[in-house]
Amino acid sequence: MARKSATGRIGIADVALKAGVSHATVSRVMNGNFTVDPEIAARVREAAVELKYQPNPVGRSLALGKTDTIGIVVPDLANPTFQAILRGLSRAAAEDGYRVLIADSFEVPSEEAILAGEARRRCDGLVLCAPRMTDAELEEIAPSLHPLVLINRTTAAAGVPSLVVDYGQGVQDLAEHLAGLGHTRLAFLAGPAGSASNRLRLEGLEAFRNRHPQVEVSMLDGGSDFDTGHEAVDAVLDSGATGILAFNDLVAMGLMSGLHERGVSVPGDISITGFDDIPFARYTTPTLTTAAVPISELGGQAWHQLRALIRKEDLETADTRYQPRLEIRASSGPSPADLAP
Amino acid sequence: MARKSATGRIGIADVALKAGVSHATVSRVMNGNFTVDPEIAARVREAAVELKYQPNPVGRSLALGKTDTIGIVVPDLANPTFQAILRGLSRAAAEDGYRVLIADSFEVPSEEAILAGEARRRCDGLVLCAPRMTDAELEEIAPSLHPLVLINRTTAAAGVPSLVVDYGQGVQDLAEHLAGLGHTRLAFLAGPAGSASNRLRLEGLEAFRNRHPQVEVSMLDGGSDFDTGHEAVDAVLDSGATGILAFNDLVAMGLMSGLHERGVSVPGDISITGFDDIPFARYTTPTLTTAAVPISELGGQAWHQLRALIRKEDLETADTRYQPRLEIRASSGPSPADLAP
DNA sequence: CAGCACTGAGAAAGCGTTTTCTCGCAGCCG
């Protein structure tokens, strides 16, 4: 009876009718505007409760020009790193009453710009997570995406805060750790070719090489998941390296599993390090030496930066750089060469 | 110059102005309505491209009464199971041009109904993932959430498809496997008390007990994460059981790690099984015997059910039941009692 | 007691689309 609206859902008009007031008054009451007679307000509230009225957020969004929603674009939702960022972002945003819309580009760089644009138009702001697109493209679309926060990527475009993990420093710390254990032949199991974080690691290793010319560091092709590590067993054994820097924890775990199948002892014969310190890293056998990045904190920080932009708070846009913390566990040990004689 | 709109963004009006036509015509062109003179259509399209016009989805949603977005409510985004479901759902929905909005209830049952309602109003449909709320509450709010799909939960409310994993059968299969290896003293490391999937496992074990009265099955308190398993080491050793059914793979991994620290051999002294077959399960040492749940397929199926409801396709609402598949790996072996003599 | 400020609520104008309604105009048939 009260439902007259075309959509079948009860709207503000139904409440107004029942309470015998105008739409405007109902809106005022629902938004806690105090220029309403308490008695009328009570009548409106009663009608609202009775009809189980819930304001339509789409109408609200249109009128207010905001959606209370933010978007996040990730290259691959299956990656624990991005899952953790998403989790941190979602939690932090929820505390401020914001929801998050996700867009997975499935590692297809050409999709990113489109997804980002679509997501942005539905949201009040956007987080672009480790985008795979080119610098030029990123810089070009960045202005149209504002408010925008970047994770693990920087851009020359103005007003775009970046949160980046210092993978270069982290990989150097790991390499130093292995060198300190006497390893003189290291190998790096590289990540996805286009990845900016892989580039940072390579730069870090270059710096390490310059500092330690006596240590040999060979490069092996890889990827970012279990299987990559598992399939790299032969390449690793062929390399003759005794210390392996895996692109991340997943690759390290795949590699350890493969070496175990071959009867190679870790860290007896070969030492392995990961990167990220995903929760699983402390439960592998042996437990995994890695570089810990405060990853879900990153998600939270991303929200805080984005919130500042949305509120136009002019928080300084200085890029934030996260230092990984060396997490020494059981997968790394003295070089067998040191023990042999 | 072309931008007259209050929001600063260019709208349909700007395009209309530039092309010298009305809003209506622009809308018709943008939506591929062919009752427009090709020449005018071309002019409009040109103007749209020149102004980089992109229709505002909020206005569109209001007019069309749909958002091309679905929501998912999960109890804990940190749980790999829900991450996998989210991934499957997101991928499947994206193929049909839908986005997904996430809501994390952080295991607070009282939040679920509110989150679900809010999410639902912003979306065209909702997936409720293993809700922790009571049956009564679920049944009460279900109608207001339609189109709704449940995962790992059922309800008496009409028109709500359910996708449930048969945890009872899975745990029985695992128990049978251990019994077949000669184990006569088993222990179940239980999950969260309120969890429906834990209840199903308990029912399954009850059936198993009835079938195998000679096998002792003790119950140990637990949870659903690594730490739970790690902390359960003492309880497990005290129980004297030689076959441990962990609530899930995470718990199993925590337990294996703890036993390893104590020098207990797996499966030499104690056999362990997990549940879920998360990707990590095949990379632990020893690799984990578990019951595989086609979890991201579940997410995809959830979308297909939801899509049918949204399109009012009257796909039969018969609940779908997924049978876990026993995945025998290296963490389970013959009972030490069988070998001793 | 007249005029004024002030309060509170309705009317109406957005917000940016889509879609129905309406109408001018050209073409066609009788």
Added chain:
DNA sequence: CGGCTGCGAGAAAACGCTTTCTCAGTGCTG
């Protein structure tokens, strides 16, 4: 040659809400 059909495009309504504008009514002050 007049009326009817049909096509194409503009005007306007609708979607559901917020907010400004407007105005009636009250109470206060000079």
